[in-house]
Amino acid sequence: PGKKVLIVYAHQEPKSFNGSLLKIAVEELTKQGCSVTVSDLYAMQFEPRATRNDIVGHLHNSEAFNYGVETWEAYKRGGLSKDLVEEQKKVQEADLLIFQFPLFWFSMPAILKGWMDRVLVQGFAYDLSKAYDGGLLQDKLSLFSFTTGGSKEKYAIRGDIRYLLWPMQHGIMHFCGVKVLEPHICYAPENVSEDKRKEMLTAWTQRLKTLWKEQPIDCSPEWYFK
Amino acid sequence: PGKKVLIVYAHQEPKSFNGSLLKIAVEELTKQGCSVTVSDLYAMQFEPRATRNDIVGHLHNSEAFNYGVETWEAYKRGGLSKDLVEEQKKVQEADLLIFQFPLFWFSMPAILKGWMDRVLVQGFAYDLSKAYDGGLLQDKLSLFSFTTGGSKEKYAIRGDIRYLLWPMQHGIMHFCGVKVLEPHICYAPENVSEDKRKEMLTAWTQRLKTLWKEQPIDCSPEWYFK
Numbered sequence: 001p002g003k004k005v006l007i008v009y010a011h012q013e014p015k016s017f018n019g020s021l022l023k024i025a026v027e028e029l030t031k032q033g034c035s036v037t038v039s040d041l042y043a044m045q046f047e048p049r050a051t052r053n054d055i056v057g058h059l060h061n062s063e064a065f066n067y068g069v070e071t072w073e074a075y076k077r078g079g080l081s082k083d084l085v086e087e088q089k090k091v092q093e094a095d096l097l098i099f100q101f102p103l104f105w106f107s108m109p110a111i112l113k114g115w116m117d118r119v120l121v122q123g124f125a126y127d128l129s130k131a132y133d134g135g136l137l138q139d140k141l142s143l144f145s146f147t148t149g150g151s152k153e154k155y156a157i158r159g160d161i162r163y164l165l166w167p168m169q170h171g172i173m174h175f176c177g178v179k180v181l182e183p184h185i186c187y188a189p190e191n192v193s194e195d196k197r198k199e200m201l202t203a204w205t206q207r208l209k210t211l212w213k214e215q216p217i218d219c220s221p222e223w224y225f226k
Numbered sequence: 227p228g229k230k231v232l233i234v235y236a237h238q239e240p241k242s243f244n245g246s247l248l249k250i251a252v253e254e255l256t257k258q259g260c261s262v263t264v265s266d267l268y269a270m271q272f273e274p275r276a277t278r279n280d281i282v283g284h285l286h287n288s289e290a291f292n293y294g295v296e297t298w299e300a301y302k303r304g305g306l307s308k309d310l311v312e313e314q315k316k317v318q319e320a321d322l323l324i325f326q327f328p329l330f331w332f333s334m335p336a337i338l339k340g341w342m343d344r345v346l347v348q349g350f351a352y353d354l355s356k357a358y359d360g361g362l363l364q365d366k367l368s369l370f371s372f373t374t375g376g377s378k379e380k381y382a383i384r385g386d387i388r389y390l391l392w393p394m395q396h397g398i399m400h401f402c403g404v405k406v407l408e409p410h411i412c413y414a415p416e417n418v419s420e421d422k423r424k425e426m427l428t429a430w431t432q433r434l435k436t437l438w439k440e441q442p443i444d445c446s447p448e449w450y451f452k
Contacts, residue, residue, distance in 0.1 A: 012277060013291040048274040048336035051238060065239040066416075068375065106397025107333060110274035110340030117330050149294065157447045164397065167390055171332025190292075221383045 001033035003212065006094035010101040010112040012042045017147055017189040017197065021204055022100050025145075028208040037090050041111045047083065048114020054081045072122040080121070087119040096211075097142040097178065103149070106164050116172055125176040135177020141216065142173045145184040145204075152187045161185065162224055170219050179216035227259030229438065232320035236327040236338040238268045243373055243415040243423065247430055248326050251371075254434040263316050267337045273309065274340020280307045298348040306347070313345040322437075323368040323404065329375070332390050342398055351402040361403020367442065368399045371410040371430075378413045387411065388450055396445050405442035 007025055011018035029036050050067045060073040074080045091097065101112050126135050148155065155161040169180045184207060186200045217223065233251055237244035255262050276293045286299040300306045317323065327338050352361050374381065381387040395406045410433060412426045443449065
């Protein structure tokens with residue numbers, strides 16, 4: 001109650017299974033008294049490309065464009081483009097970030113990767129020697145909620161999908177100091193029965209009911225590669 | 227000699243270190259008598275978002291948009307958008323795909339991820355039960371060539387970066403049946419001396435000289451997670 005949640009959502013179709021998972025999260029969290037904001041990336045036509053357009057006004061070095069340096073400098077002088085400033089404000093205010101998407105090629109859809117690439121700039125999300133447990137977005141939680149095309153077995157190594165989560169959960173969220181809750185994975189919703197799909201939706205509602213009591217996972221190399 | 231190479235390049239600045247690596251590859255492979263094509267994604271303003279615009283004409287199911295189903299159906303009837311058809315033609319003709327990019331967040335920049343998401347559609351790159359060693363892009367080689375922001379130690383688990391390569395090399399290339407050569411990684415070129423940078427460029431030229439004699443890596447779970 002009173003917690004702020006940002007859901008970054010990357011599916012084109014409201015009637016999709018991802019759309020249903022989004023709807024459930026908004027309804028259940030709102031019912032709990034949370035304040036929920038949704039960044040509906042396709043609906044926003046969110047720009048995934050990291051370009052010079054992300055910097056308003058002059059460049060730090062116009063001779064050779066370096067995206068990392070330019071966005072860092074622009075962040076410090078308040079010169080990032082409006083769409084990035086808005087997303088950063090949403091992140092700053094959030095206690096919990098939920099990423100809702102269909103797994104594309106063992107990873108996020110490009111539009112969501114573009115959100116990571118462009119929003120989590122140096123100075124805002126991390127800084128020189130401020131990374132991982134020292135990252136700038138501490139005291140926030142994150143949760144990757146996604147659907148897959150294939151069955152659970154298709155993604156498992158020694159029975160576990162966690163290897164595929166390493167770049168997203170450790171390489172991005174942990175790097176920024178954000179704590180990571182267990183991922184929520186709905187395997188192959190397109191290939192199961194209507195009953196099974198309903199079960200999956202109910203399971204998501206149930207999980208959300210006790211979400212705030214969950215402990216973050218140990219998002220360390222040791223946990224992933226034990 | 228006579229081999230065809232497609233370089234998919236994702237950097238905004240020709241004067242960057244990635245730009246130098248691209249230039250070297252084009253020059254060296256051309257000198258060898260290879261036919262080299264470059265997809266310069268930022269210069270092309272390549273679209274990374276997977277949307278309804280990728281399908282020309284009517285949808286298979288206009289009630290609920292399913293990107294995977296729609297692009298598969300569109301591929302079969304020759305109804306994919308022009309930019310995708312062009313990229314697929316380049317892939318089809320290539321013996322070797324080189325991906326040249328700066329590592330963004332333990333993965334590809336969104337613009338390159340969008341190339342994977344949109345170009346490698348079902349029917350073209352894989353199909354029902356035609357994946358991994360049965361994938362549709364067999365007899366092709368691939369090579370991920372990238373720069374990093376941090377030092378080698380920053381990405382290593384038990385001394386090795388390979389865990390981060392799993393989604394890209396196994397989840398995408400191997401899935402499509404494409405064989406994978408050892409990645410070529412230049413660690414933190416922005417943080418080393420000019421001499422060291424020159425050494426890195428020379429090493430890339432040297433590697434390219436004997437590239438066609440290399441054996442693909444064993445891109446299996448056993449190799450990655452031994």
